[in-house]
Amino acid sequence: MKPTVLVIDDEKTFRIVAEEALSAEGFAVATASNGQAGLAAWQREPCDLVILDRHLPDTDGIAILETMTRESRERGVDTLVVVATAYADVASAVQALKLGAFDYLSKPLQLPEFLVTMRKAIEAKRLRAQVRQLTGRTQAAMGDLVVGASAAMQKVIDMVDKVAEAPDTTVLIQGESGTGKELIADLIARRTVGRKDGPFVEINCASVPENLLESELFGYERGAFTDAKAQKRGLFEEADGGTLLLDEVGEMPMATQAKLLKVLEEMTFRRLGGTRDLSVNVRIVAATNKELADEVERGAFRLDLYHRLDVFHIRVPSLHERPEDILPLATHFLQRFAARMRKPAARFAPETERLLLAYDYPGNVRELRNVIERAVILSTKDVIEADCIVLSGPARAGRSGASLPAPLAFFALELDPAGKPPDLEGLERAYIARLLAFAGGNRTAVARLLGVSYPTIAKKIADYGLG
Numbered sequence: 001m002k003p004t005v006l007v008i009d010d011e012k013t014f015r016i017v018a019e020e021a022l023s024a025e026g027f028a029v030a031t032a033s034n035g036q037a038g039l040a041a042w043q044r045e046p047c048d049l050v051i052l053d054r055h056l057p058d059t060d061g062i063a064i065l066e067t068m069t070r071e072s073r074e075r076g077v078d079t080l081v082v083v084a085t086a087y088a089d090v091a092s093a094v095q096a097l098k099l100g101a102f103d104y105l106s107k108p109l110q111l112p113e114f115l116v117t118m119r120k121a122i123e124a125k126r127l128r129a130q131v132r133q134l135t136g137r138t139q140a141a142m143g144d145l146v147v148g149a150s151a152a153m154q155k156v157i158d159m160v161d162k163v164a165e166a167p168d169t170t171v172l173i174q175g176e177s178g179t180g181k182e183l184i185a186d187l188i189a190r191r192t193v194g195r196k197d198g199p200f201v202e203i204n205c206a207s208v209p210e211n212l213l214e215s216e217l218f219g220y221e222r223g224a225f226t227d228a229k230a231q232k233r234g235l236f237e238e239a240d241g242g243t244l245l246l247d248e249v250g251e252m253p254m255a256t257q258a259k260l261l262k263v264l265e266e267m268t269f270r271r272l273g274g275t276r277d278l279s280v281n282v283r284i285v286a287a288t289n290k291e292l293a294d295e296v297e298r299g300a301f302r303l304d305l306y307h308r309l310d311v312f313h314i315r316v317p318s319l320h321e322r323p324e325d326i327l328p329l330a331t332h333f334l335q336r337f338a339a340r341m342r343k344p345a346a347r348f349a350p351e352t353e354r355l356l357l358a359y360d361y362p363g364n365v366r367e368l369r370n371v372i373e374r375a376v377i378l379s380t381k382d383v384i385e386a387d388c389i390v391l392s393g394p395a396r397a398g399r400s401g402a403s404l405p406a407p408l409a410f411f412a413l414e415l416d417p418a419g420k421p422p423d424l425e426g427l428e429r430a431y432i433a434r435l436l437a438f439a440g441g442n443r444t445a446v447a448r449l450l451g452v453s454y455p456t457i458a459k460k461i462a463d464y465g466l467g
């Protein structure tokens with residue numbers, strides 16, 4: 001597409017010369033002979049570039065510049081304005097730059113200089129678009145900000161920071177499915193001194209067929225087997241200088257485990273069919289949703305490899321162990337999905353928050369994410385109502401012993417066995433105690449459920465001796 005330029009100038013010769021020169025340069029040119037007409041044309045259809053005369057018969061060029069700068073920002077368009085001033089009118093040139101002009105030109109026009117300025121402007125615009133796109137992309141790639149308000153997750157993040165300072169130590173991350181193990185591995189890779197700019201390579205040991213796992217990890221030489229038409233580098237080599245995540249390491253076949261152990265011990269290996277020892281500098285992070293000790297017991301995992309991997313252990317807690325994270329995570333996902341689906345910036349209705357808090361999330365953070373994604377799709381309003389929340393299992397049951405969410409269940413309070421009706425304070429105390437148990441001790445959640453502030457609920461808990 002041709003770059004578009006609008007020339008706003010009352011001088012006819014200027015318009016003609018500029019139009020000819022710019023058309024020859026490949027611009028699509030429009031012109032206007034006064035400020036109002038020019039502004040109206042731009043408002044109808046914003047162009048890439050405006051050449052704006054400082055002195056116009058109807059309005060001051062500076063006023064037009066100000067309007068364009070403001071409206072560009074409001075409308076999210078990127079128009080560069082070049083102000084043309086009389087030769088030696090340095091003061092207004094400086095003023096124009098301060099008000100957001102990209103550059104200025106002095107009149108009478110010097111054609112070569114004029115064209116250089118125009119090319120520079122178009123290049124600047126292209127770069128700006130590119131930067132915007134790239135920042136969007138890195139944000140998407142790194143976007144996975146780790147939400148961790150709870151003390152339990154703060155502990156995990158502290159562990160990440162500790163091990164980030166030990167760039168060669170092997171890390172074993174253990175946690176139920178969907179708790180965020182990959183995210184934690186990624187955080188380790190991004191925070192480790194001396195490795196954060198290196199590669200982060202991951203392989204899922206459960207999803208690669210057994211006979212391919214070794215060639216994926218170690219690579220092969222040409223002719224190592226029938227299909228090996230050319231040499232292939234393995235993931236250990238790809239990860240050189242960085243971090244290698246062995247995901248679902250508990251699923252690794254025994255034969256591969258033996259090879260891996262040897263590599264970890266020596267940090268040298270050979271490609272399949274190779275005769276040369278290769279050495280690499282890689283930090284290994286292994287992740288598993290199994291208890292590896294149990295796997296060892298069962299005879300499905302090598303004890304020596306287990307010890308070799310379990311040097312620095314990070315356990316990512318299940319979501320039901322850290323209910324304080326539910327609403328922050330839900331809000332994080334809500335913002336992400338609402339933006340992605342171009343829905344209005346939304347929030348949760350109080351009833352929705354109650355539902356979200358009352359559920360147990362056997363699928364952990366991944367399940368919560370899916371619940372919110374579905375809710376954003378279903379919702380037609382900017383408040384996410386409870387009927388958009390589709391949970392696949394019963395609300396918090398079994399694990400905490402509380403059976404909810406029927407609202408009346410809250411009122412099944414344990415009252416004085418003598419049958420004396422409780423006074424208001426006694427009722428309040430019992431009710432708060434009930435909610436505290438329901439929310440797994442999470443005071444923030446109780447405050448939200450009751451619609452009061454955190455300090456209010458903290459004080460009541462202290463006053464009633466429930467803390």
Ligand SMILES: Nc1ncnc2c1ncn2[C@@H]1O[C@H](COP(=O)(O)OP(=O)(O)OP(=O)(O)O)[C@@H](O)[C@H]1O
Pocket residue numbers: 144145146147148175176177178179180181182183184288289329332365366369
């Ligand atoms: N603390 C968190 N903050 C933000 N997003 C999170 C957090 N924890 C998990 N997620 C998101 O939840 C989803 C599941 O996380 P992840 O894939 O890391 O889990 P996992 O433990 O590796 O699961 P599995 O064992 O099934 O492979 C991802 O989309 C991840 O971005």
Ligand SMILES: [Mg+2]
Pocket residue numbers: 181182247
């Ligand atoms: Mg995973």
